Amino acid sequence: xxxxxxxIHCHVGPEEINSTKLLSRVGSDExxxxxxxxxxxxxxxxxxxxxxxxxxxxxxxAQRELTSIAAEAAERLGTDRLAVEHRIxxxxxxxxxxxxxxxxPHRAESFxxxxxxxxxxxxxxxxxxxxxxEDGTDSWVEGTPxxxxxxxxxxxx
Amino acid sequence: xxxxxxxIHCHVGPEEINSTKLLSRVGSDExxxxxxxxxxxxxxxxxxxxxxxxxxxxxxxAQRELTSIAAEAAERLGTDRLAVEHRIxxxxxxxxxxxxxxxxPHRAESFxxxxxxxxxxxxxxxxxxxxxxEDGTDSWVEGTPxxxxxxxxxxxx
Amino acid sequence: xxxxVNTVFFALYRxxxxxxxxxVDLPVGATVADLVEELRGRGAPFDxxxxxxxxxxxxxxAMLDERLGTGDEVAFIPPVAGG
Amino acid sequence: xxxxVNTVFFALYRxxxxxxxxxVDLPVGATVADLVEELRGRGAPFDxxxxxxxxxxxxxxAMLDERLGTGDEVAFIPPVAGG
Numbered sequence: 001x002x003x004x005x006x007x008i009h010c011h012v013g014p015e016e017i018n019s020t021k022l023l024s025r026v027g028s029d030e031x032x033x034x035x036x037x038x039x040x041x042x043x044x045x046x047x048x049x050x051x052x053x054x055x056x057x058x059x060x061x062a063q064r065e066l067t068s069i070a071a072e073a074a075e076r077l078g079t080d081r082l083a084v085e086h087r088i089x090x091x092x093x094x095x096x097x098x099x100x101x102x103x104x105p106h107r108a109e110s111f112x113x114x115x116x117x118x119x120x121x122x123x124x125x126x127x128x129x130x131x132x133x134e135d136g137t138d139s140w141v142e143g144t145p146x147x148x149x150x151x152x153x154x155x156x157x
Numbered sequence: 158x159x160x161x162x163x164x165i166h167c168h169v170g171p172e173e174i175n176s177t178k179l180l181s182r183v184g185s186d187e188x189x190x191x192x193x194x195x196x197x198x199x200x201x202x203x204x205x206x207x208x209x210x211x212x213x214x215x216x217x218x219a220q221r222e223l224t225s226i227a228a229e230a231a232e233r234l235g236t237d238r239l240a241v242e243h244r245i246x247x248x249x250x251x252x253x254x255x256x257x258x259x260x261x262p263h264r265a266e267s268f269x270x271x272x273x274x275x276x277x278x279x280x281x282x283x284x285x286x287x288x289x290x291e292d293g294t295d296s297w298v299e300g301t302p303x304x305x306x307x308x309x310x311x312x313x314x
Numbered sequence: 315x316x317x318x319v320n321t322v323f324f325a326l327y328r329x330x331x332x333x334x335x336x337x338v339d340l341p342v343g344a345t346v347a348d349l350v351e352e353l354r355g356r357g358a359p360f361d362x363x364x365x366x367x368x369x370x371x372x373x374x375x376a377m378l379d380e381r382l383g384t385g386d387e388v389a390f391i392p393p394v395a396g397g
Numbered sequence: 398x399x400x401x402v403n404t405v406f407f408a409l410y411r412x413x414x415x416x417x418x419x420x421v422d423l424p425v426g427a428t429v430a431d432l433v434e435e436l437r438g439r440g441a442p443f444d445x446x447x448x449x450x451x452x453x454x455x456x457x458x459a460m461l462d463e464r465l466g467t468g469d470e471v472a473f474i475p476p477v478a479g480g
Contacts, residue, residue: 038192094186148377300475
């Protein structure tokens with residue numbers, strides 16, 4: 001079990017994400033590398049024009065799950081210098097939906113931890129998004145079944 | 158040969174690096190992901206306490222080589238939305254020596270291009286650094302022989 | 315003897331069943347799979363839920379054979395799409 | 398007949414040879430390898446340069462068998478350590 005106390009900063013909520021501030025939460029005189037990753041609402045999906053996005057979440061569980069992911073990443077990273085925020089609610093094109101900041105003595109660990117966090121978010125975080133199209137229609141974005149759940153209940157099934 | 162005209166921004170020089178500004182150079186409404194990587198002078202190396210660093214360069218060649226690297230990365234990325242700066246001169250612990258900003262429609266391409274740029278910088282950029290230690294001594298950091306050079310001149314050698 | 319659990323539906327599943335939450339009574343010893351069967355057995359709109367949905371019990375992902383108790387919060391988790 | 402090239406030394410190599418730049422005359426048809434041999438043949442401090450250094454001719458990495466011409470800038474590139 002990962003040690004949750006090591007995580008510096010981890011938040012799921014409707015507040016606008018300030019990525020510069022997030023990056024300033026990590027870093028130390030021991031670190032030679034830092035990475036900031038941001039996910040942004042883009043204006044197209046599967047060839048359709050997108051005007052905006054709504055992020056829904058199971059917010060308490062999302063906060064717990066994001067904290068677990070961050071703790072696992074900190075274990076891989078070997079330091080607690082990471083920060084991650086996921087926004088929910090209505091977002092316009094160009095707005096930041098997720099931001100991850102990581103620092104470490106050497107670059108490989110920062111790349112690894114950043115990538116781990118975003119990939120696990122995509123697999124596990126109970127968040128859903130609805131795309132609004134320029135033509136006035138909307139639809140839920142096709143997601144990924146979380147791993148290790150929904151398994152058959154017995155040998156016969 | 159990579160197309161140099163696609164690169165947004167690429168610079169080697171003594172000016173302080175503003176990483177927030179660099180990140181703001183990339184991004185577009187078509188992009189769903191952006192990455193900022195920064196390299197920072199750290200306070201230790203091989204178990205010794207470091208007080209600062211001096212970056213020397215073959216500056217005209219370094220500017221050309223960095224431009225080539227950025228152009229190659231843009232080709233891999235499939236867009237021209239990247240920016241990279243390398244600082245030279247005397248730097249204190251905590252100061253940024255290199256910054257790379259990339260954006261793309263999907264995250265995989267941004268991770269790939271960012272990693273490509275920093276790895277190629279380490280292999281090819283004609284830049285050298287001298288570490289100054291807390292004990293008053295200094296030494297050149299052991300580097301990497303650039304690829305494809307210094308090869309033997311004939312079959313017998 | 316029976317237990318009562320609180321089911322919660324999100325996103326696509328909320329749209330399908332037309333509810334956010336629903337209290338469901340189940341026999342003692344019932345599992346997540348029994349809950350799914352009970353709900354789907356009610357017919358429309360509940361039979362539009364999958365037979366093997368991802369679920370979380372008290373905010374932790376759970377298997378279909380996990381046993382439920384009174385007061386448990388059982389969330390039906392559609393395929394996730396964060397980031 | 399001879400050519401004249403401008404050699405440039407950086408970082409560790411500058412420290413070794415005690416010079417930043419040096420004009421060197423070579424026979425027509427000389428290669429980078431010939432330049433290295435000519436310099437190392439001068440003895441100290443030039444013989445502390447490696448026999449197969451990385452070099453750039455006119456700011457592009459070059460092989461040791463590249464032919465030189467008058468006015469070429471030949472830089473001796475110690476192992477690089479940017480980033």
